[in-house]
Amino acid sequence: MSLADRRGRAPSLEPVAGNGLINRRALLGQGIAIAGAMGATGTVTGAGAEPLTNEPWSLEFGSTVPAVQTPSRFEKDVVRTLSNPNGEFRNSHARTPHQLLNGTVTPNSLHFTITHSGLPDIDPAKHKLVIHGLVRQPLEFTLETLSRYPLVSRMHFVECAGNSAPMFSNEPMQVTAGAIHGLVSNSEWTGVKLSTLLDEAGIDPSAKWLVAEGADAQFLDRSVPVKKAYDDAMVVIYQNGEHLMPGNGYPMRLLLPGYQGNMNVKFLHRIKVVDQPAYTFFETKNYSQVLPGGKTWRFHFLMEVKSFITHPSFGQNMKGPGFYAISGVAYSGAGRIAKVMVSADGGKSWGEAALQGPIHEKAFTRFVMPWRWDGQPAVLQSRAWDEAGNVQPLRAEFVAARGETTKPLTTPLAFPNQHYNSITSWGVDRKGEVSHVYA
Amino acid sequence: MSMRKPLITFALAFGFCSAAAFGQSPGSQTPGLGRPISEADIRAWDIAVLPDGTNLPPGSGTPAEGAAIYKEKCIACHAEGGKGGGAPGAGPLVGGEPLTNGIDTAKTIANYYAYSTTVFDYIRRAMPYPAPRSLSDHEVYALTAYILALNKLIGENDTMDAKTLPRVKMPNRDNFIMPYPDRI
Numbered sequence: 001m002s003l004a005d006r007r008g009r010a011p012s013l014e015p016v017a018g019n020g021l022i023n024r025r026a027l028l029g030q031g032i033a034i035a036g037a038m039g040a041t042g043t044v045t046g047a048g049a050e051p052l053t054n055e056p057w058s059l060e061f062g063s064t065v066p067a068v069q070t071p072s073r074f075e076k077d078v079v080r081t082l083s084n085p086n087g088e089f090r091n092s093h094a095r096t097p098h099q100l101l102n103g104t105v106t107p108n109s110l111h112f113t114i115t116h117s118g119l120p121d122i123d124p125a126k127h128k129l130v131i132h133g134l135v136r137q138p139l140e141f142t143l144e145t146l147s148r149y150p151l152v153s154r155m156h157f158v159e160c161a162g163n164s165a166p167m168f169s170n171e172p173m174q175v176t177a178g179a180i181h182g183l184v185s186n187s188e189w190t191g192v193k194l195s196t197l198l199d200e201a202g203i204d205p206s207a208k209w210l211v212a213e214g215a216d217a218q219f220l221d222r223s224v225p226v227k228k229a230y231d232d233a234m235v236v237i238y239q240n241g242e243h244l245m246p247g248n249g250y251p252m253r254l255l256l257p258g259y260q261g262n263m264n265v266k267f268l269h270r271i272k273v274v275d276q277p278a279y280t281f282f283e284t285k286n287y288s289q290v291l292p293g294g295k296t297w298r299f300h301f302l303m304e305v306k307s308f309i310t311h312p313s314f315g316q317n318m319k320g321p322g323f324y325a326i327s328g329v330a331y332s333g334a335g336r337i338a339k340v341m342v343s344a345d346g347g348k349s350w351g352e353a354a355l356q357g358p359i360h361e362k363a364f365t366r367f368v369m370p371w372r373w374d375g376q377p378a379v380l381q382s383r384a385w386d387e388a389g390n391v392q393p394l395r396a397e398f399v400a401a402r403g404e405t406t407k408p409l410t411t412p413l414a415f416p417n418q419h420y421n422s423i424t425s426w427g428v429d430r431k432g433e434v435s436h437v438y439a
Numbered sequence: 440m441s442m443r444k445p446l447i448t449f450a451l452a453f454g455f456c457s458a459a460a461f462g463q464s465p466g467s468q469t470p471g472l473g474r475p476i477s478e479a480d481i482r483a484w485d486i487a488v489l490p491d492g493t494n495l496p497p498g499s500g501t502p503a504e505g506a507a508i509y510k511e512k513c514i515a516c517h518a519e520g521g522k523g524g525g526a527p528g529a530g531p532l533v534g535g536e537p538l539t540n541g542i543d544t545a546k547t548i549a550n551y552y553a554y555s556t557t558v559f560d561y562i563r564r565a566m567p568y569p570a571p572r573s574l575s576d577h578e579v580y581a582l583t584a585y586i587l588a589l590n591k592l593i594g595e596n597d598t599m600d601a602k603t604l605p606r607v608k609m610p611n612r613d614n615f616i617m618p619y620p621d622r623i
Contacts, residue, residue: 089568090528117565131473132481139473149470168543200473208623211487218565219572221487225623270484279490279554281561285546291616294538296551298615301622403542416543 013370016351019344019378022370024354027325080110081179083413091116093413094247095182098310104155104329104356104364106185108240113247114160114183116282117217120267124243124251127215129235133273136202143251146237149192154234154257155363157331159184159303161260161287164420168402169409172425172436177313179412180424180436184303186331186364189255191236194229198273207273211280212254214267222263223277224256228301232257232362235268258333258362259301260419262287289418292403305332305392306421307340307367307384318432321375326353329364332386336360339385340367346379346425346439347394353382361387378428379439395438398422486564486572490554492605498576499600502593505585508578512567521589529568533589538614549590553615555607559583559599580604 014023071078078100084092094113096106106112113119124143132138160183166173167180203226210229213221224233234255237243244250249266256263262282277283277299289297307330312318326344330337336359341350353367367382384392393401398421405416427437478485488494509517518525521532535547544550548558563579565571574582584599592607593599599607617623 088527090526117568117571130476130481130484132476132478132485138476138478138481140476141473145472145474148472196469197473200469200471213484213487217571219484219486221564227623270481272485272487274487274489274493276489276491276493278487278560279557280487281557281565284552284554284557288546290538290542290544290546292542294614296538296611296615297618299617299623300619302619405543406541 013372017343017345017349019349019376020372020374021342021344021349021351022372024352024369026370027354027368078110080112081176081182092118093183095178096185097176097178098181098308098329099177099313099316101310102327102366104186104366105240106187108187108242108245108248111185111187111239111245111248112158112160112183113245114261115216115247116220119246120216121246122215122251122267127251127267127269129252129269129271131197131201131271131273133211133271134204134207134275135198135273136204139197139201141197141235143237146192146235146252149196151190151238152193152234153188153190153238154232154255155186155188155360156255156257157184157186157303157362157364158255158261158264159331159333161262161300161303161418162415163261163303164306164308164424165415165417166409166412167420167422167424168404168416170404170406171408172438173409173412174314174436175412176315177308177310177424181308183261184331186329187239188241189234189236190238190241191234191252191255194233194235194254194271197235198226198229198271201273203273206275209274209277211270211272211274211278212263212265212268213270213272214249214253214265215269216267220262220265220282221278221280222265222283223274223280224254224259224263225299226273228256228259258303260287260303263301286415287418289402292401300419303331303333304419304421305334305337305384305386305390306330307337307382307392308424309342309380309382309426312380312428312434313426314434314436316434318373318428318434320432321373324371324373326369326371326380326382328367328382330355330367330382330384331362331364332384332388332390333362334386334388334390335362336387337365337367337384338387340365341383341385342367342369343381343383344371344378347381347423350383373428373432375430375432377430379437380426380428381423381439383423393422395422395425486560488556488560488563490556490605492556492601495556495559495601495604496576497601498580499598500577500579500581500584501598502581502585502588502595504577505581505583505588508574508581509585512574512578513582516568521586526568532586538611548586549592549610551611552609553612555583555587555592555604555609558586559604 080094163183309328516526516529523531535550
């Protein structure tokens, strides 16, 4: 379609679901469709723009460029939520502020981090990775030797098994999307396929498990099925083009796409090939789920299909009736996102959101849904499907199967349970204030 | 053991990898940059214990010996009698509510752990929190015995060593379900 044609054509703003959801096709000629949407209800402010003036920064020479650039001083509030801001002698978490970000790549400075024993200060020239156990020849690798391999780059999310744990509370916590869902982030990871290294060591056919261990103060270790190692595991050394951040495993970490974050062992220094799982502390205790009735899932590993709306979300109040783009992220440890449906009426009706490609497997996919808010109360939800046919469970289904707390949580930093992947609902009231609701 | 199987076994099982064993050759499909190292030279790091007792070190300890070490090295954080709460994040080492109480029931050694080897392994690799891997294997056996006895999982006079520790039956062992056995 030529520009002239576009100019002459009124956009289609066909409603697809209740409470103002618009067919995603309106996004195809985005600028026009949005302008049209405004036209349908008047401009957002209802007033014309002010005359333009020259601002001080455009009348003087700016600063020279630094060697490493940091965000504008006006972005000082775009920070991670900390669980241990006073540096107590215990574990610490930092959550990605999803409500302040967009696209699909998490900036390295804002990638989530959990450490159970502090961040080690590793000299990359002295760091070693050994592979041994049920192998023909134990081998030692360094950052220098790994860097000489043909490296592969993949987009993948990493999600803590305890991400979204506040959603187990029997009452909705009034905190941001990042405080609830900030223990998942998405990056381009670059490294060596683990199968290449295992093949060089020559693993024994009796081998069923690896014990992967880090060089941190606890030698944190997890058991990993050999099956996963030969599927798509990597030893990664770069994150979004630069060497890993200390909080993400510098100088090398295991990457098990789609598997719970703790298994993606950071500061990786040893892989022992064995015939049985080790039942390490972290697979025994923290990263497993007690079910209603008292039984527990063992070796669950895979982070299930999930989505949440980041815009608008808690803390982002609406600027009056009119056009908005509802957007968020969807991902699945089982493969690519196939479809995301959005509701503006608390799940009574659903419209299919536009997915922004390319759609990578086991990675964030951003979805966008055009919406004309009429100023009345609304409840926004998203629900994702993956290519394997898995669907994000409705909250009632999820709570029936997995339970919730009997008393409201008092802090979003608690981990009452693991592997929450149900729906998040944001309520919009008449004033445009956005709160967290269960619907 | 099977590590010494003829190379042909591996060549059949893992197609292209055999060249790496002999260093680089024109047909090699992996760079072969790993440097050979002996198991003996890995020993300082090789501490993971398996639930059947594999890789448990020599040595032994009793609850009484463990109680003395606990008073010296553990009590500051884990408090008297393993009650916990002496430091942020130092949970109780003793007791635990039934897991049927709810999905947010705190998981403890007595109500949750499937294998006693996990207790030994984690003390050895991570404790004391400010000085990991500073305990002798004897001290780790003794502390493991002390904690298991506090939980009444072994007797007051039982000695823990590489033979007895894996035989301790943990109460919750049979309450685990494998939802996705095909992933393993």
